Amino acid sequence: MEENLKLDPEAKVSPEDFQALPKEEELDAEKIAAPSLTFTQDAWRRLKKNKGAVISLFVIIVMIVVAFGSTPFINHDTLVKSAPKYANLPAKIPGVDINGFNGKLKQGGVWVDQYKANNIPEGTYFVLGTDYLGHSLAQRIIYGTKVSLIVALVATFFDLTIGVSYGIVSGWKGGMVDNVMQRIIEIISSIPSLVIVVLMLLVFKPGMTSIILAIAISSWTTMARMIRAETLQLKSQEYVLAARTLGESPIKIAMKHLVPNLSSIIIIQTMYTIPSAIFFEAFLSFIGIGISAPETSLGVLLNDGQKNFQFLPYQMWYPAIVLCVLMISFNLLGDGLRDAFDPKTRR
Structure with a gap:
């Protein structure tokens, strides 16, 4: 065709002179190379790349299911009633012949079968052994993990209610209101949580009540400060100014614009609040x-186990391992969520 055009400049071009390219060879400058993802889908995609965070999430889910799902199978009476006959028995797993997990305990350099020495009936065994009162360590560790998770849920509740709402109000109002609210936070933060618990003991007995009240008084301050700082930036954004111009109420603006944009900070800070509350309890x-x-x-x-740690170290090792795994998992998950929600780490 090009030769004909050169030879005859007045030649006309017809549609038959053109041949369509194969579909796969079409050039499309508007073609999107990657699938369109929402912010949440993109964060989840990046979180899945963090193997440590994914494993930690799996471990946390398993521990939550075991702690709360085993409640119907654990008799509360066996957790508090002593059974001297079964006191200080080592771990015994049926079919496992490994010292430390076969019911034997080292005494005077010799491994002794404590179940036979204490005339324990055949077929009776404790997977993680027993404590000095004859309680099953496995059951008490599961129940203790449940208590720790309940304390973590309480801390999360106060973070999401008091901390988030307090921080939004402080940042949104600004001026004198913000100054007064921040001074209140500084006063609360200056009092150690341990002092608050001791003061609670003057009114309440030692237990969950005093711990929950101490968490309710002091645990939400960090969340409130972070939310307040971010709200100060968000309230000057165009979409917020447009909503205010259209006459939207502050509550609707907070629920429709501020909270969704604060969700990443809320989730990340919550993941760091949980291990702190668990360690505090x-x-x-x-x-x-x-x-x-x-x-x-x-x-x-841990308190009971450290008393016999020199002779029966397993009574302290098992709860210590569970506590460490629980706290490390939440911290690794928090790091993973921070990287997933941080726009600067996108790739």
């Missing part, structure tokens, strides 16, 4: 001003 119970025997928690188990 375990520490208080360990030093004797939290949950106390015969009730159980991971802190109580």
